[in-house]
Amino acid sequence: MEYISGIVSWFENASWLANFFGICVPVGGVVLAFRKWVSSRKATGVSLPEVIEKISKSPNKIDAKALGKVAFVDDEISDFPIAELKKAGYQISTYKQVSLSDVAVLATYDVIFLDIKGIVKDDPEEGGLKLLSSLRRLNPNQKICAVSNKQYDVLATKFFEQADDVAKKPMTAQKCSDLIDQFFVEKFSVDRIEQVMVAESNALDKAKRNEYLGSLSVLVENQDDPRKAIKLDNTVFPKLFEATVDLVRIYRHVA
Amino acid sequence: MLLKEVFSTGSVATPWPVSIGELILSGDAGLSKTCEKKCKLSKACLSTHTSGESLCPHGLSYFAASIGETRIVVFGMKGEQVGTKISRELKLELKGRSLDERRFHGWVNSLGKLDKVIDNYILERQSELLDPLHDPIRLARQLESISVRLLDQTSSSAVRTVDAQLDHASTEMKSLVKAAGLLNDYFDLVSIYFNPAAARFGRPASMSLHGILRKITSILSGFEADEDGVKTKVIFRGECYRNFNLRESFKIIPFSLISNAVKYCLVGDVVVRLREMQDRVEVEVVSQGPPIEEDEIDLIFTKKYRGRWSKSLRKGEGVGLYLAKIVADAHDIQISATSRRLGGQMFGATPLATNTFRFEVPFQINK
Numbered sequence: 001m002e003y004i005s006g007i008v009s010w011f012e013n014a015s016w017l018a019n020f021f022g023i024c025v026p027v028g029g030v031v032l033a034f035r036k037w038v039s040s041r042k043a044t045g046v047s048l049p050e051v052i053e054k055i056s057k058s059p060n061k062i063d064a065k066a067l068g069k070v071a072f073v074d075d076e077i078s079d080f081p082i083a084e085l086k087k088a089g090y091q092i093s094t095y096k097q098v099s100l101s102d103v104a105v106l107a108t109y110d111v112i113f114l115d116i117k118g119i120v121k122d123d124p125e126e127g128g129l130k131l132l133s134s135l136r137r138l139n140p141n142q143k144i145c146a147v148s149n150k151q152y153d154v155l156a157t158k159f160f161e162q163a164d165d166v167a168k169k170p171m172t173a174q175k176c177s178d179l180i181d182q183f184f185v186e187k188f189s190v191d192r193i194e195q196v197m198v199a200e201s202n203a204l205d206k207a208k209r210n211e212y213l214g215s216l217s218v219l220v221e222n223q224d225d226p227r228k229a230i231k232l233d234n235t236v237f238p239k240l241f242e243a244t245v246d247l248v249r250i251y252r253h254v255a
Numbered sequence: 256m257l258l259k260e261v262f263s264t265g266s267v268a269t270p271w272p273v274s275i276g277e278l279i280l281s282g283d284a285g286l287s288k289t290c291e292k293k294c295k296l297s298k299a300c301l302s303t304h305t306s307g308e309s310l311c312p313h314g315l316s317y318f319a320a321s322i323g324e325t326r327i328v329v330f331g332m333k334g335e336q337v338g339t340k341i342s343r344e345l346k347l348e349l350k351g352r353s354l355d356e357r358r359f360h361g362w363v364n365s366l367g368k369l370d371k372v373i374d375n376y377i378l379e380r381q382s383e384l385l386d387p388l389h390d391p392i393r394l395a396r397q398l399e400s401i402s403v404r405l406l407d408q409t410s411s412s413a414v415r416t417v418d419a420q421l422d423h424a425s426t427e428m429k430s431l432v433k434a435a436g437l438l439n440d441y442f443d444l445v446s447i448y449f450n451p452a453a454a455r456f457g458r459p460a461s462m463s464l465h466g467i468l469r470k471i472t473s474i475l476s477g478f479e480a481d482e483d484g485v486k487t488k489v490i491f492r493g494e495c496y497r498n499f500n501l502r503e504s505f506k507i508i509p510f511s512l513i514s515n516a517v518k519y520c521l522v523g524d525v526v527v528r529l530r531e532m533q534d535r536v537e538v539e540v541v542s543q544g545p546p547i548e549e550d551e552i553d554l555i556f557t558k559k560y561r562g563r564w565s566k567s568l569r570k571g572e573g574v575g576l577y578l579a580k581i582v583a584d585a586h587d588i589q590i591s592a593t594s595r596r597l598g599g600q601m602f603g604a605t606p607l608a609t610n611t612f613r614f615e616v617p618f619q620i621n622k
Contacts, residue, residue, distance in 0.1 A: 079393070146456075149388075149389055149392040149393055149396075150389060151446040151450060151453040151456060152385050152388060152445060152446035152447075152448075152449040152450050152453065153381075153382050153385060153449075153450060154378050154381065154382070154449070154450045154452070155378055155379070155382045156382075156450075157450060157452045157453075160452075160453070160456040160457075161452070161455075161456070164458065165457050165458050166456040166457035166503075167457070168392070168396060169393055169396070170393065170396060170397055170400070172400060
């Protein structure tokens with residue numbers, strides 16, 4: 001009681017300004033700290049390890065054919081066994097000709113079979129090479145197979161060297177499905193995705209990381225388009241962005 | 256690439272005396288007296304590997320640089336290193352011959368641009384000239400895949416592998432499958448010949464070396480007859496059922512070695528031996544043909560080189576072994592060759608030798 005009366009008399013003796021600061025500063029500090037604690041709890045609602053654990057413990061396994069999207073970009077689509085691949089259950093899209101401005105759409109495919117010549121309206125000669133470079137920049141995790149018989153052409157060397165694999169045309173269904181399956185195994189490897197996400201997210205500052213992880217924890221609980229909802233600049237962190245998109249897709253797929 | 260040839264026409268002037276890939280040009284300034292009379296172009300400056308400015312034994316500056324593989328040396332000049340304490344005679348001689356590193360490198364850069372323009376032009380023309388190959392390559396692949404399907408349809412269901420099916424196939428079917436296979440292999444050779452980088456294209460994939468050798472030997476065995484109408488057999492011995500991580504271009508190595516052996520085989524058969532060792536597999540291609548002299552062992556793998564004894568026997572371009580070497584380098588594989596004369600045995604006027612081409616593939620290749 002003596003302590004309380006001492007405090008009361010201290011406030012009575014102090015000026016109104018001292019009373020104001022003496023009460024408001026500690027109360028305000030406690031409120032701010034509490035809000036920060038609440039928001040940090042919210043940001044890490046479902047942490048990355050929890051998402052990974054939920055995927056690995058899910059009774060549903062990854063059905064790569066149902067999850068993965070494949071595009072064939074070639075002016076001679078008949079060189080590919082499209083009907084057989086569709087029949088085998090792969091999700092296939094074909095493009096005979098594209099524009100360089102279509103690159104954002106093409107970057108969303110998991111696997112792309114790309115020709116070098118005659119596929120880009122704006123640049124029929126070297127369009128394939130330009131497109132491949134743009135795709136690499138936008139989505140470094142995308143698997144690209146350079147499909148062309150122009151391996152003899154020194155000017156096409158960069159095109160073949162930048163691709164994940166190289167094939168000649170026409171392609172058999174066996175060769176195509178072997179390549180696609182191998183690409184899917186690599187692209188949908190949860191271990192690889194986790195490694196990329198941990199390594200790349202460490203480069204983010206604390207505020208950005210919290211915001212990014214917050215958007216991830218929300219995305220695994222709703223059905224929003226991850227490309228629109230991830231709070232991360234995909235032009236600066238394309239690898240992390242695309243790995244996160246893949247993780248969300250896998251999570252929703254096995255959930 | 257063609258700088259030396261361009262300057263040797265005399266249509267392009269150089270401001271200073273210069274050696275371009277050992278072509279000496281006196282340039283607008285002309286040769287200095289020291290270079291012309293004292294040194295007589297004994298070329299001390301041309302045999303060093305320095306870059307930038309250096310001083311020659313006669314006290315004159317020379318400036319060196321390289322453009323690709325072409326060495327450029329501007330000599331008989333007055334650079335910073337000549338200094339001021341020189342004889343009056345030398346001072347007079349070097350009048351109007353001042354050059355510094357900045358000017359020299361500026362000039363070399365412009366030569367580099369000229370070289371690039373020439374190279375790009377050649378590559379663009381080459382690309383245009385080779386463009387008609389695109390469709391034949393596609394058609395050859397179609398042909399091979401149809402021929403293999405036909406072979407499969409006409410073979411009994413118990414025989415599954417292509418080489419085993421070929422053993423039981425009709426002569427026409429054999430020829431069709433072999434010709435289609437050879438056509439594709441030759442197109443692969445052409446691709447690597449024009450673009451050696453193609454040997455490294457694509458990722459290594461798990462392949463059966465035994466299967467590759469079986470297929471190539473069955474395609475090349477008895478396919479081509481020599482001038483006397485004799486068809487050389489290729490016998491395959493040994494086994495290894497491991498898979499190796501190899502690039503698609505790998506098959507060029509055994510294909511080139513075996514087809515080379517078939518081409519120059521003068522007596523008996525070509526034997527392909529596959530032997531599994533502790534941590535690798537060894538492949539040997541052995542045949543009896545014209546000897547390869549000791550000093551030619553490395554040369555036979557260089558472009559356009561043809562062995563002394565073999566060039567008079569068969570027509571050829573000297574590219575098969577060169578291509579095998581390019582692909583072997585892309586896989587970090589060494590190909591070795593040995594040639595042992597068979598006593599005094601002769602084939603007409605040509606001595607006979609046992610020629611062995613050998614390479615090893617480690618189990619851990621490309622892993």
